[in-house]
Amino acid sequence: AIRLDEASIKRGNTNIEHEREVAVFDILEANSFALEGRDDGPYTLVLSIVEDRLVFAVAQEANQDDTFTFVLSFTPLRRILKDYFMVCETYYQAIRTAPPSRIQAIDMGRRALHDEGSKVLVERLKGKITVDNDTARRLFTLICALHWKG
Secondary structure, three states: EEEEEOOOOOOOOHHHHHHHHHHHHHHOOOOOOOOOOOOOOOOEEEEEEOOEEEEEEEOOOOEEEEEHHHHHHHHHHHHHHHHHHHHHHHHHHHHHHOHHHHHHHHHHHHHHHHEEEHHHHHHHOOOOEEEEEEHHHHHHHHHHHHOOOO
């Protein structure tokens, strides 16, 4: 299972809400997520932001009392998040009126930033949590949904 801390979620943008819902659905459908050195999944994950830090609270699905908490600084992701949000805003505006070639160009930039963010996330989780590329991309989407200020 995966849950986002309600107190951490910034509300107000339907596009980001939709992205979050799709990412949660996709992660639950197919993922590769394991605590380093352990083989006792499936897990329940709660993502939150506490004091401008990203918190991963991971517990065995069968034993919610034994929770492992990993806290990551946003600093390595800050520039990527800022750029990603800016490109997303441009993309959402462009899909209303821009020609398909312009939308495609913006979307390519958005995807490149998304890939960069997911790679940084994999690096930051190294030694703690192992995820595959698809799971990292979906987790990055959820992190964006938590950190979104718009």
